[in-house]
Amino acid sequence: xxxxxxxxxxxxxxxxxxxxxxxxxxxxxxxxxxxxxxxxxxxxxxxxxxxxxxxxxxxxxxxxxxxxxxxxxxxxxxxxxxxxxxxxxxxxxxxxxxxxxxxxxxxxxxxxxx
Amino acid sequence: xxxxxxxxxxxxxxxxxxxxxxxxxxxxxxxxxxxxxxxxxxxxxxxxxxxxxxxxxxxxxxxxxxxxxxxxxxxxxxxxxxxxxxxxxxxxxxxxxxxxxxxxxxxxxxxxx
Numbered sequence: 001x002x003x004x005x006x007x008x009x010x011x012x013x014x015x016x017x018x019x020x021x022x023x024x025x026x027x028x029x030x031x032x033x034x035x036x037x038x039x040x041x042x043x044x045x046x047x048x049x050x051x052x053x054x055x056x057x058x059x060x061x062x063x064x065x066x067x068x069x070x071x072x073x074x075x076x077x078x079x080x081x082x083x084x085x086x087x088x089x090x091x092x093x094x095x096x097x098x099x100x101x102x103x104x105x106x107x108x109x110x111x112x113x114x
Numbered sequence: 115x116x117x118x119x120x121x122x123x124x125x126x127x128x129x130x131x132x133x134x135x136x137x138x139x140x141x142x143x144x145x146x147x148x149x150x151x152x153x154x155x156x157x158x159x160x161x162x163x164x165x166x167x168x169x170x171x172x173x174x175x176x177x178x179x180x181x182x183x184x185x186x187x188x189x190x191x192x193x194x195x196x197x198x199x200x201x202x203x204x205x206x207x208x209x210x211x212x213x214x215x216x217x218x219x220x221x222x223x224x225x226x227x
Contacts (some may be wrong), residue, residue, distance in 0.1 A: 004156075034116075034215070034216075040224060041203075041221075042220055042221070043118075043120075043205055043218040043220045043221045044157070044205065044218040045157050045218070046215055046216070046217075049215055053197075090156050090157075092156075101147060101159045101162055101170060102147075102157075102159070102207075102216060103159075104156030104157050104158070105156050106153070106154075106155055106156050107154075107156050
């Protein structure tokens, strides 16, 4: 069974600082990997995804993530945090093959301070 | 941009009452998912439909929850009777296939009192 671990339930950064949110997965076969963002009382918005090809994936709002098979990781980064980035971030995986359910991590709440 | 529609956005109900949520996926998306998100946790799958057929309902509490997608388009999730522990965000998502991604609706925030 697949699982996702997000290290750090709360991360706080200063505006303009690097954002690094960690995600590790457990799967016998490298899955599809996703990062979603959720604002209070809203649904989930896709930031980026990795399915195949280049392991460095660029997403919306300046975020990017790198798939590292040897480390079973898919960490999310942004060079310079903005106040509007404050939200909850979820890493998720699905089995390859299409049409499969997403399995989510427990989420990381990002706080951006002046 | 196409969206997944959900209603209502918020619902307050008393314990032991019945409650229903509605979801209209993006047109052409054959796969529809209902997730439950308890405060402070990640979403967990309740049920997955492929067209009108249930693909996975292993985590659906079938003694009180039911879900249907009669014509393979929109879907309804029902809880009867509601319990205090059912208070959560209920999210609907749809996809063409897993490669292209999953689109989520804005969710229904349920509070059981």
